[in-house]
Every structure is written in structure tokens, then in C-alpha cells.
Amino acid sequence: MNKTETLELLQQIKDGSVSPEEALNRLTLAPFTQVGDYATLDMHRELRQGQKEVIYGEGKTKEQILGIVKAMRKEGWQNILITRLSPQKADYLKQYTALFYDDLSRIGIAAKTELPQVGNITIVTAGTSDLPAAKEAYYTACALGNRTTLISDVGVAGIHRLLNHLPKLQKANVIIAAAGMEGALASAVGGLVDCPVIALPTSVGYGASFQGLAALLAMLNSCASGVSVVNIDNGFGAGYLAGMINQAIEKGHPAD
Known part of the structure; x- marks a missing residue:
């Protein structure tokens, strides 16, 4: 049950079409649904x-996964986000339900529909190799109703590439900076903009990067103010958090 459905139920109590006892019964039964013996x-x-x-x-x-999707669809849910979905599992799901799937990010979206996109999230990557985590963030943010732009391969090894996109960065409500290696992109971006920056460390790099640990520690020690950090390769967490910040900002803005 979402906020719109709850408000409709309260209105029905007010106009007398639903009794308080029936409404209480709906709310009592609604909190969770059992799916088999596994969810x-x-x-x-x-x-x-x-x-x-x-x-x-x-x-x-x-x-x-199919059982959970079917239970969610039975409740009328759309844009069902599935993270870390293997290609083999995606091929199986496509036999039984409409599924959008992106191989690089391993994101699946069942019953995908067009949503109103609000606000402005910008995702930047240091290199092309950071795209799997960045695209996980991208599709997560989009599926949750956020207007999102992805800019790739603008790391500090050629900082002029990043500066070329500065006007776009300065219009964002929130920015996700995805980088492996030494993770310097987040600090560079944080020093250029006045919006929150979410640093997304990736497991990209040579031996001493320790599968993203070097980038994670560098981002945690960023000298730029307003930079927060999610876990290594956690594109979903970055996209979800960016969406919450973006939509909170948009709630305070008058409609365009």
C-alpha cells in the first residue's frame, strides 16, 4: 500500500463508504505478504x-526471483527493480514476465513503465571500466523516478574532460562520482559544485588498489566538503541515496 492508496482509504472512511473496522482490517493485513517459504x-x-x-x-x-516478481505484480506493482541479476536468470525471467535487462550493470526491471522523471541527478565516471557500478546507479535512479544523466570517462588523468561538463555539473541537485584506482574524481567534483556529491568507489585498478579499498579510503578522506561515500561497487546504494536527496529537494520546489 502506497501513500496515494492510504489517502484514498482515509477518504473512504470519511465519506462512509468504508467502515473504520474494514479499514483497520485492510491495514492490519497489508503490512507483509508471504511468498512460499523463502520471502x-x-x-x-x-x-x-x-x-x-x-x-x-x-x-x-x-x-x-520469479515467485517474488509474480507476488509483486499481483499487488499491481510496476517498475520492479532487480539488482545483481545474472544473464542466465534474466533469460529465464523473460520467458514468464516482461523484463528490461542491462548486461553491464546486471540490472533488471520487471513490468517497466514510463515514470515522470523529476529533478536532476548527474553521474560521472573516472573511466569506462567504472561503468558497471555507474550504470547500476543510473538504472536504479531512473527506475525510482529521477531524471538522470550519465557522463563517462572524465577522470583526473585528463581533468580538462571533466571541466568541459562543468555547466551540467553545476545544474545538478546531486552528483554521483564513480572511480577506482586512487578515487580522486570525487574530490575533484566536490571542489567544483555546491550540491551533495556521493562518491562511489569501484573495484577497478592494479594490485595496490586492493579491489577498490584504496579508492574507498581516499574518498572517505576527501578534503572536499559535502562528499559522502557508499561501499565499493555499490551502485544501487548510490543511485537510491541520490534519488532520495533529489526528490527531497524537488518537494521544496514549485512545479515547473
């Missing part, structure tokens, strides 16, 4: 947090 869907998450549950695909069987 319990949180039906009130959208009401509390503004976004429905997201399916983490890694570690689940293809049958379990």
Missing part, C-alpha cells in the same frame, strides 16, 4: 519510505 514482502515500505521493495538477485534462485 516475506514488505507491503508498507513504499508508504514509509516512498519506494517499494527492491529484489537483490544474487544468492536467489531464478524460481525464487
